[in-house]
Amino acid sequence: MPDVRGLTRFIDPYILLLFATVGLAAALPARGGAGEAVDGAATGFIALLFFLYGARLSTREALDGLRHWRLHLTILASTFVVFPLLGLAARGLVPWLLTDGLYDGLLFLCLVPSTVQSSIAFTAMARGNVAAAIAAGSFSSVLGVVLTPLLAAALIGGDAAFSAGSLLGVGGQILLPFLLGQVLRRWIGDVVARYRGPLSLVDRASILIVVYAAFSEGVNAGIWDEVGWRRLLALFGVEAVLLAAMLLLTCRAARALGFGRDDRIVVVFAGSKKSLAAGLPMASVIFGAAAAPVVLPLMLFHQTQLVVCAYLARRWSRSAPA
Secondary structure (H helix, E strand, O other): OOHHHOOOOOOOOOHHHHHHHHHHHHOOOOOHHHHHHHHHHHHHHHHHHHHHHHHHHHHHHHHHHHHHEEEEEEHHHHHHHHHHHHHHHHHHHHOOOOHHHHHHHHHHOOOOOOEEEEEEHHHHHHHHHHHHHHHHHHHHHHHHHHHHHHHHHHHOHHOOOOOOOHHHHHHHHHHHHHHHHHHHHHHHHHEEEEEEEHHHHHHHHHHHHHHHHHHHHHHOOOHHHHOOOOHHHHHHHHHHHHHHHHHHHHHHHHHHHOOHHHHHHHHHHHHHHOOOOHHHHHHHHHHHHHHHHHHHHHHHHHHHHHHHHHHHHHHHHHHHOO
16 A cells, blocks of 8 residues: 555645646536636635635745845746746747646746745755745735736737726735735734634645636636647646756756855745745736646646755755764
8 A cells, every 4th residue: 555644745635636627627617607716716815825824924034034045046047037047048849839828827837936835845844044035035025916917918919908996906916915914913923823724724725726716717718628638748747857957047046156055055946936925826926717727737836836945955964064
C-alpha cells in the first residue's frame, strides 16, 4: 500500500483538491440560475479574500524591512520584470506548442506576485533570513494588487484590457477590500491573527469556489476542445524550463550582487515563485468568462514550484552552518 504521508511531501493535498474541483466542473458545470449563483458567490468570496489579505499584512513589518532595500528591489525586479520578459519571449511557442489561451495563462502567471506563506516556510526550512522573506512577501503582495492588473492589461490585452467595467471590477473586488482590510487592521488585526487557522479555511474554500466558477464557464464555452493532454504535457515542459531558468537566474544574481547565504535563499525562493492564492482570484476578476485556460498554467506551475523548492530547502538545510 502506498505511503500517503510520504506522497503528500511532494504533492500538496490542496492542489489535488483544486484539480478535483476542475474535474467536478467538467462533469457538472454550473449552468443557468446555478451558474449565476456560483458567479455571485465567487465575487463575494474574492472580496472577502483580499479583505483578509489586507487585514493580515503588517504595514509596520513591511516598512521595517526597508533597510533591506537592495534585496527587495532584486526580488521585485525578478517578479515583475524578468518573469514578464521570459513570458513575452515564450510567444514564439504559439501555435505549434501552446494554444493562444494557454499562452495567455503562461504570461499571466509571469505577472502575478510572489508567494508569502510558502516562501517564508521554505526560507525557514533552509535556515535563511525569515524576517526578510516576510517583508519581501508583503511588498510583492501589496504591489501585485495594482501591478498585476495593469501589466495584464498592457501585455495581454483582449479580455484583460481595461475598460470602465474592468476598472470597477478590479477596484471593487480586489483593491478596495484590500485597502479596507489595511485600514481596519488596527482594530481587527489581533482577531485575524488569533483565528488564523479557521480563516485560512475560508481562504482555501474561496479559491475552490473561484476555480469551480471559472471552469464551469470554460466548460460551457468548450475549453476542453482546445486543451488536450498533449498540450498539457507541452505546457508542463515549458513551465519546468521557466522555473529552472528563474531559479538559476535568481541564484546567480544574488551571488553577483554580493548577498550573504541567508539573503540569497530569500532571493531564490521569493524571486522564483508565484502566488496561486492571489493569482486565481485576480484571473477571475480580470478575465471573467475566459479565466479557465488562464488559471490552468498557474495551478500547474504552483505544484511544480512546491516540489522543486521543497527539495532545495531540505538540501540547503543540511548544508547550513551550525
